[in-house]
Amino acid sequence: MTALRFALPAFAAISVATLLWPSMRADSRDRPIDAAWSAIGGCGAGGGGGSAGAGKWIGRGATGGLYDIQVLQNRTVGEDYTYDQTGIDVSTKVFEAYTIGLSASWKSNVFEFYPYTTAGDYTGTKAEVVGGFGDLGLSASRSFGDMNQHSATVSLGLPTGRHDIKRTFSNADGFSPWMPPQVQPGSGHYALGITGETTVDRDWGLYILGANYTAAFARAAPCGQSSDNATRFKECQEQANPAFTWKPWDLRHNTDDDYHGAPGTGATQADAISVYAHVGYKEEAATQSAGLSFSIPVSPTYWWEKSRTLGSTSFTQHRSYDVSLKLSYGVELNLNPRNYPLFLSIGMPIVLNPIADGSLPSGPANWILTGGIKGTFL
16 A cells, blocks of 8 residues: 555646646747647557547456456647547447457547648637547457467458548638547547457556557548649548448558548558557555656658648648657546446657667656546346
């Protein structure tokens, strides 16, 4: 209990400081600073990720019923954006060693961007809110080993969330552009993930080691066949098509410089690899955990945005290739009744790309706060 008494006040202090961070940085919000879109954490990997959070839930959990349910509330706080995601996972065991699950999420993203202006007429940033249901996730896992200490999981993310929400104003050339893909509630593509994980038990707690590979597939867009990026972007803006399809043969694997979803939406995401390690320390009323995860995209992700200048026909190509390390700390509280534990965690993603240029990372791209509860029923 000694460690818990020190950990909880520290966690509360960090959480309050994180929530106040945007107001503490208010003087910087008036300057033209781009958000660190590509480093946003708290998103699910591999299967829609209804309950992905700042850290990994490690503890006694809640089991015994026919169905297990987990609800997590995630908040990602950046310099000029705040993203909220409420995720729910429902799972059930089949034939003892197998588990199947369903995940869903609701997102609400508040961010700032530059509205269209005339040349030389700077009007500052504009706040915008985008939200809705996210992608649906399906998963199937199998436990094996002498003590079921190993597991293998296959997950599928379905593009059920909106990925083509447009801005409510135009720049006087006949159409309203899409919101940035990173703020859309849906991804616009199918995600197939494979995860391997192993648990090492100790008298005082446990270690968890794992790795994941997520491949992205998009419905082949009939628009944007032109080799010129600006022309391709405009064609897809005018001929947007639904991302969901019942025909698997219509899907194309996103690879470097060959993204089959409409450019400018989230359907241009690349494959990604991640590895993670967590350690948990068990006490009578709580389980503390600390971990790190390392992620690297297999290839860059591109998206295009219309020029901010009123009347301009030019486009800007954005390229993202962020290798990142996320540090996290969490605690599961086994309160009374014990079969409904609570979980609190904080995560700090750091972009590692500057190391390749001979300089250290400047600091976290954002902070991730997570709170959740588990239950079991029937």
